[in-house]
Structure formats: C-alpha cells, structure tokens
Amino acid sequence: MGWLKSAAIVLLSLTPSVLWAEDTLDKGDTAWMLTSTVLVLFMTLPGLALFYAGLVRGKNVLTVLMQCFAIACCASLLWVAFGYSLALTDGGSMNKFIGGTADFFLASVTQDSLSGTYPTTVFVMFQMTFAIITPALIIGGFAERTRFSSMLLFSMLWLLFVYVPVCHWVWGGGWLADMGFMDFAGGAVVHINAGVAALVAAIVIGKRRGFPQQAMPPHNLTMTFTGACMLWVGWFGFNAGSALAADGAAGMAMLVTHLGAASGSIAWALVEWIRHGKPSVLGIVTGMVAGLGTITPASGFVGPMGAIIIGLSAGVVCYFATQMIKQRFHIDDSLDVFPVHGVGGLLGTLMTAFFASASLGGMGLAEGQTMGGQFVVQVIGVVATFVYSGVMSYVLLKVSGIAGSLRMDVDEETEGLDIVLHDERGYDL
Secondary structure, three states: OHHHHHHHHHHHHHHHHHHOHHHOOOHHHHHHHHHHHHHHHHHHHHHHHHHHHHHOOHHHHHHHHHHHHHHHHHHHHHHHHHHHHHHHOOOHHHOOOOOOOOOHHHOOOOOOOEEOOEEHHHHHHHHHHHHHHHHHHHHHHOOOOEOHHHHHHHHHHHHHHHHHHHHHHHHOOOHHHHHOOOOOOOHHHHHHHHHHHHHHHHHHHOOOOOOOOOOOOOOOHHHHHHHHHHHHHHHHHHHHHHHOOOOHHHHHHHHHHHHHHHHHHHHHHHHHHHHHOOOOHHHHHHHHHHHHHHHHHHOOOOOHHHHHHHHHHHHHHHHHHHHHHHHHOOOOOOOOHHHHHHHHHHHHHHHHHHHOOHHHOOOOOOOOOOHHHHHHHHHHHHHHHHHHHHHHHHHHHHHHHHHOOOEOOHHHHHHOHHHHHHOOOOOOO
C-alpha cells in the first residue's frame, strides 16, 4: 500500500494549484498581458500621433503630436487617481452605474495583488492604455482650430465623466454587463463613445477657416502610413489582449482582428477604385482603421468568416459615411473620427449579435439567448452610449468654453497652431 500512500501525497500536493488556479500567478498570462499593454500604448504613442499628424497641414503638425502626448500623460495620472476605481471596482449600491472609491490612488493595490492569473498592477496599466487612446481619438474631430488648454481640460473632464461610466457599464459589472451586452474590446466603450464626442465637438467648435471650399490635403502621407502600420500591429494587444489570458480566445481574437483589418482595407480601396478610377494610400489605410474599429467589439466572439464579412462591410459603410458627413452635411470632422470610429463601432457592435452565433461560425451566444434577443441588447447598448456620450460631450464642451475659449481666432488659425501655441515649427527647411 506504500504506492497508494505516495500517490495520495502527490495528489494532495497538486490539489491547490488545481482548485485555485485562478488565484495563482501564471507567468504565461502575465507575459502576454505585459506585452499587450505595451502594444496598446504603442497605438497612441507613436501610432495614432503619427497617423493624425500626417493628416493635418504642416503648420499644425506639432500641435497634434503635443495633444496626443499630453493626453497620454494626464490621462495616466487621472486613471490612477480616480478612473480605475470608478470604472472597474465594485460600486456597492450604485454598481449598476459607477464603481467604488476604495481604490482611489490604487489604495489597495500592492505588488502581490492579483487579478485572476496576473498582477493587478498589470491589469490597471492595461486598462489605462484604453483610457489614454479613447480621448486621444477625439482630437481628430476638432484638429487645427482648438486651443491646447481647452482641449486638455475637455479631454480630462470627458475621460472622468464619460469614458469612466461607460467603461463601468460594460466592463465593470454595470447595467449593460447585467443585460449581456457584448463588447469584447471597445466597440461602444471606445469607438462609439469617442466617435460621437468628436462629432459633437466638430459641430460645437465649428469648421476650420475655409472648409469646405478650400482644399486641406494631408501634409505628409508617409507619416500617416507609418502611423497606420503601427496602429495595425498595436491593435493585436487591444483586441487579443482583451482575452486577459494567453489562450485560444486570444489567438482567435488576433486572427479575426487581422482579417477585419485586411478586409476593411481592400473594401475601401475597391470602392475608391470604382468611383474615382484609382485607389489611394490614404483610402487603404483609412479602410484598415475602419476594419479594426468595426471588428473590435466582435473580436472575442466571431470566427474567421464573420470577421471577413464584418471587415468588408466596414470598408464600404465607413467610406460612404465619410463622404456623407463632409460633403452632404458639411461637418468638419477633420480626421473622420465619427464616420470611421463611431460608425464602425456601431456597425461592429450590432453585427456581433449575428456573427457570434455558433451557427454562423462564432463562439456562441449566452445559453438560451437568440440572435434577435441579443440584437435588442446590442441596440440598447449602442443607443445608451450614443445618447450619453453626445449629451455629456456637449455639456463638457460648454464648460470648457466657459473656463477658456475653445476656438483659436482667425489670425492665429491662419498662422498655424504650432507657432501660436508652442512657439515651434514642425519643419524648418
């Protein structure tokens, strides 16, 4: 019986790691989440910064770079101070709407704290990178005409009063999470939220001087192309990292993210080719961003075929949305934030209800849920985000305007924001 006793001892020694694996540090998961965090920060600095900076005129290139950099710094501090706790911790009786205050300044987070199988510090930092890029996306809606101080004030107020509550509703155990709303990596939390805010800001702040009569082409498409490539690579951390583990779900999310980007690029380029006789570099990279934004909410729920269909739809729908916003409504959403991110996020969030179904190659809906029922939940989430972001963004813009003028005056805008705001030039050739 000696062998039986030895076997029992071995089994007992293994039992804790089997029963409580979720509370044990996993080095593979930790390494993947550290990598994903770096990738998502890489999306903003330098990816989005270069992408946006290349799209504006040369006299405003430094301003856009400065805005992205400053938002990254300020959002990081605000997230640690208040954002993380309000977005992603238990809010007690108010948990359906907002998180708690116990972790202000990460009061209970230590080096040994765990969130599942990796350190809580890593989770805080990973989620911080989402809180950085979301307000940074918005600046594309009012580029080349906004005061730096007003932009920064609005961005931080928006992060605290718009991004944080919506993040809690979806990812912090709030009311949309209770309904079964499906948003794997930020279709509503990031893309619809930022897209609507950018649209409202473009309307409230007004058009650039000369828009739409005067042509305002990108000053450096090489810079934009470089930034777009960085966004594509960084997006693997954005979507696959949202699996929160180094597992099959992360692998599938990475695959469908890539397919969504490729499909969106091809679809946009083909539409341009058919309508204008030539595909453009700006078009193919914008289609890539549209495909990525649209696949984001679905990335943990759909299979390869669903991703391709979603990406192709994004390229076509977002292209025509861009034309409509600027040509029909003459809204100067300078860098197409709403038609690409807002419309793309909306499209992807709604299509998730269908392509997540196992019958269409997805990972499956919740037990007992139907496509129709899930679609209703998705519509509720989209409408709630759209309305809340729109109303609050308008209010916060007005508050920021009281604190200081939002808009540069005519002479300052003509001279260029780089010189007026920062006393520097992007180029001295």
